[in-house]
Amino acid sequence: MPFDTATPPVTAVTEKDPSDTARLLKRLGRRSIVFVGIMGAGKTVIGRRVAAMCNLPFHDSDHEIEKVSRMTIPELFATYGEPEFRALEERVIERLLRNGPQVISTGGGAFMSETTRNNIKRRGVSVWLKADIETLMNRVSRRQNRPLLNTENPREVMERLMAARCPVYSLADVTIHSRDVSKDQIAAEVIAGLLQHLPAPRKRKRKKKKPQ
Numbered sequence: 001m002p003f004d005t006a007t008p009p010v011t012a013v014t015e016k017d018p019s020d021t022a023r024l025l026k027r028l029g030r031r032s033i034v035f036v037g038i039m040g041a042g043k044t045v046i047g048r049r050v051a052a053m054c055n056l057p058f059h060d061s062d063h064e065i066e067k068v069s070r071m072t073i074p075e076l077f078a079t080y081g082e083p084e085f086r087a088l089e090e091r092v093i094e095r096l097l098r099n100g101p102q103v104i105s106t107g108g109g110a111f112m113s114e115t116t117r118n119n120i121k122r123r124g125v126s127v128w129l130k131a132d133i134e135t136l137m138n139r140v141s142r143r144q145n146r147p148l149l150n151t152e153n154p155r156e157v158m159e160r161l162m163a164a165r166c167p168v169y170s171l172a173d174v175t176i177h178s179r180d181v182s183k184d185q186i187a188a189e190v191i192a193g194l195l196q197h198l199p200a201p202r203k204r205k206r207k208k209k210k211p212q
């Protein structure tokens with residue numbers, strides 16, 4: 001499947017406009033904003049920024065997993081293998097989701113679990129940060145903390161993962177094109193995208209007074 005990043009642009013709200021974040025918080029209620037997407041898409045950095053803009057708590061499932069297991073993700077993969085990591089990831093996200101409203105950034109493979117997708121649907125609104133292969137490879141080459149990419153040909157692995165995962169990521173409620181423009185701009189586009197997705201509460205009609 002060709003990877004198309006031609007997501008329709010979302011009109012960005014300005015960061016200075018407090019009413020946009022206030023409206024979003026009202027529409028969100030107790031739900032969480034949940035970032036999904038492949039490694040390097042920007043889930044952690046953009047998630048943290050959106051949380052700061054909305055004055056919401058921020059959690060990253062990878063960091064949470066490292067905290068509860070007292071191991072790094074590469075250590076977890078090496079010691080227990082990927083299936084154990086995935087089971088832990090499901091449990092951690094399920095627990096995090098109970099405490100909305102907040103922003104949660106998930107690990108790159110988390111949304112592939114049907115259980116996790118259902119949990120997110122029930123208690124959150126999902127945002128796919130969608131990026132092209134060049135941008136992603138540029139970003140992930142800076143750090144060696146992603147066990148799935150510790151191979152001879154990380155680009156080939158990334159292409160394979162994208163082909164398998166993009167159709168699933170596309171099930172997210174909101175899609176934002178992640179690219180190398182300022183992080184504030186992407187965060188503002190996320191807020192605009194969420195406002196477009198979440199319907200404004202309908203005004204109640206006033207009952208007409210019966211004539212006396």
Ligand SMILES: Nc1ncnc2c1ncn2[C@@H]1O[C@H](COP(=O)(O)OP(=O)(O)OP(=O)(O)O)[C@@H](O)[C@H]1O
Binds near residue numbers: 039044142179181
């Ligand atoms: N809009 C952007 N402009 C420039 N750099 C960016 C942008 N968004 C993210 N980055 C950079 O890309 C790298 C990867 O971002 P980040 O760690 O947030 O990705 P991730 O989606 O959380 O990945 P993973 O699934 O591996 O946790 C970081 O170095 C981050 O600073």
Ligand SMILES: O=C(O)C1=C[C@@H](O)[C@@H](O)[C@H](O)C1
Binds near residue numbers: 108110146
């Ligand atoms: O894409 C993936 O499967 C992963 C992404 C990272 O966020 C970590 O959750 C882990 O390295 C696995």
Ligand SMILES: [Mg+2]
Binds near residue numbers: 043044060062107
């Ligand atoms: Mg991350």
